[in-house]
Amino acid sequence: MVKYQDNADEALNAVFAALADPTRRKVLQDLERGHLSVGELAQPHGMSLPGFMKHLRVLEDAGLVTRAKDGRVVNLALSPEPMQEAAMxxxxxxxxxxxxxxxxxxxxxxxxxxxxxxxxxxxxxxxxPSISPGTTPPAAKKSGARGPTRKR
Structure with a gap:
């Protein structure tokens, strides 16, 4: 059975999927201070740039960040609208x-x-008090004395 999802559900799913990863949450936290370049964002994470770019792509696809290219430098900024929808x-x-x-x-x-x-x-x-006629037997010993040994 195929379930129907409208665009609002897909957008909300993308936001929650993006927020599920601690690296992406840290990137969003860093972007609260303002625009940062990809290099500035990637530096504290200690991962390869291609691996880090995959995280940025997920954030961008969810609409949580926007890119702006200034010459050779790509800057990212926080886009709060999808977060507001998730908060609602x-x-x-x-x-x-x-x-x-x-x-x-x-x-x-x-x-x-x-x-x-x-x-x-x-x-x-x-x-x-208990009305049972019997008494509880004492607990059995764990093991007996050491048995005879065979001499060689």
Whole structure:
């Protein structure tokens, strides 16, 4: 079965895929300071330039960075619009989970009022002794004494 995805879903998927990698998140964090060249961005990562360029391509395809070429130098800048869309998507679920966790907190508080922990301790302490007629046998020893050895 083929699932239909509209362009908004594909864009959101690309943003989350780009954010899934720590190298790409660090690049975005570095770009918060402003425009930086590819060399300046690649230097702290200690990887080959072709490998680093693949990370930049993923960020660019997701719309998170823009390129501007100035002579031989390629500068990158942060493009915040896709992040805002992802933040809006996450905020819906933040509201959902906040409401659920608040309801769980109210439920647990109510349960604690009905059954305080100190009453459970009193009930455990006042249990009658066991009515089983048998006794527990002592634990078996781990091993016996050393056996005879054969002389050569």
């Amino acid at each position: 998507w996450l905020s819906r679920y933040e509201k959902f989970w906040s409401e659920r966790l608040d309801a769980l907190g109210r439920y647990l508080y109510h349960q604690e009022e009905l059954n305080p922990p100190w009453k459970k301790a009193q009930r455990k302490a006042s249990r009658p």
